Amino acid sequence: MLQREEGPTRGVVFGSVTGINEGLWRHAAAAGFEVVTVERGFTSREKRVDTGLVTRLCRDAYRFGDPRRDRITLVAGDGDYTPAVEQLVADGFAVTVLYWAHANRELREAATAFHALDALIADLALG
Numbered sequence: 035m036l037q038r039e040e041g042p043t044r045g046v047v048f049g050s051v052t053g054i055n056e057g058l059w060r061h062a063a064a065a066g067f068e069v070v071t072v073e074r075g076f077t078s079r080e081k082r083v084d085t086g087l088v089t090r091l092c093r094d095a096y097r098f099g100d101p102r103r104d105r106i107t108l109v110a111g112d113g114d115y116t117p118a119v120e121q122l123v124a125d126g127f128a129v130t131v132l133y134w135a136h137a138n139r140e141l142r143e144a145a146t147a148f149h150a151l152d153a154l155i156a157d158l159a160l161g
Contacts, residue, residue: 044094048087050074088118101126108145111137119144 045067049059052074063069070090072082087110095106106122108115111133119129119141128146131137135150142148151158 113138116140
């Protein structure tokens with residue numbers, strides 16, 4: 035279930051720009067998210083998205099966060115995020131991962147909680 039939490043929250047969306055997803059980033063910004071996009075490389079790889087997200091996640095957690103009061107929600111399913119999630123959980127942060135049911139097993143297990151979004155596809159779709 036996705037719901038608004040009490041108190042201040044920080045929402046950041048990371049992704050890459052393609053010819054067909056420009057509207058997505060405008061929609062996210064209009065909804066109050068900070069949007070961080072990168073251009074895809076000539077091989078169409080998105081590694082800068084992954085490393086940028088992990089860098090920002092860790093910086094914000096350790097600079098602004100308090101494990102006694104703050105929860106982190108990661109909407110991603112790539113196993114590349116597992117080491118960061120493991121470290122945050124080891125340091126006392128509650129980390130919830132939201133993604134489709136086929137999310138990486140190690141990432142699901144590293145998180146404090148995992149919730150599959152499959153049943154919410156109609157609610158999450160734009161258009």
